[in-house]
Amino acid sequence: MTGGTEPTMSGPDDHTPRTPGWTCGTCGADWPCATKRARLLEEYGLDRATLSVYLGSCLAAASQDLRASPGGLLQDRFIGWLPRPRRGH
Numbered sequence: 001m002t003g004g005t006e007p008t009m010s011g012p013d014d015h016t017p018r019t020p021g022w023t024c025g026t027c028g029a030d031w032p033c034a035t036k037r038a039r040l041l042e043e044y045g046l047d048r049a050t051l052s053v054y055l056g057s058c059l060a061a062a063s064q065d066l067r068a069s070p071g072g073l074l075q076d077r078f079i080g081w082l083p084r085p086r087r088g089h
């Protein structure tokens with residue numbers, strides 16, 4: 001890693017979503033792109049609940065913008081990639 005982990009709200013390398021297409025503004029992949037996913041996991045760490053809430057609000061906004069896409073597909077794209085918390089039972 002390169003160090004320098006200060007949070008920057010808007011950099012050219014920020015991988016923020018570009019609306020209304022919800023593609024990554026940095027790499028052009030469907031958002032959240034692989035890089036952004038890795039960063040979110042890093043950023044939120046164990047606080048998966050907050051991350052889910054954040055992604056849920058992104059999903060809600062994206063489903064307004066991408067009404068042509070099936071909801072299940074979007075849900076899979078925005079939330080389905082999250083590692084499932086292990087539940088003992």
Ligand SMILES: [Zn+2]
Nearest residue numbers: 015024027033
């Ligand atoms: Zn990206």
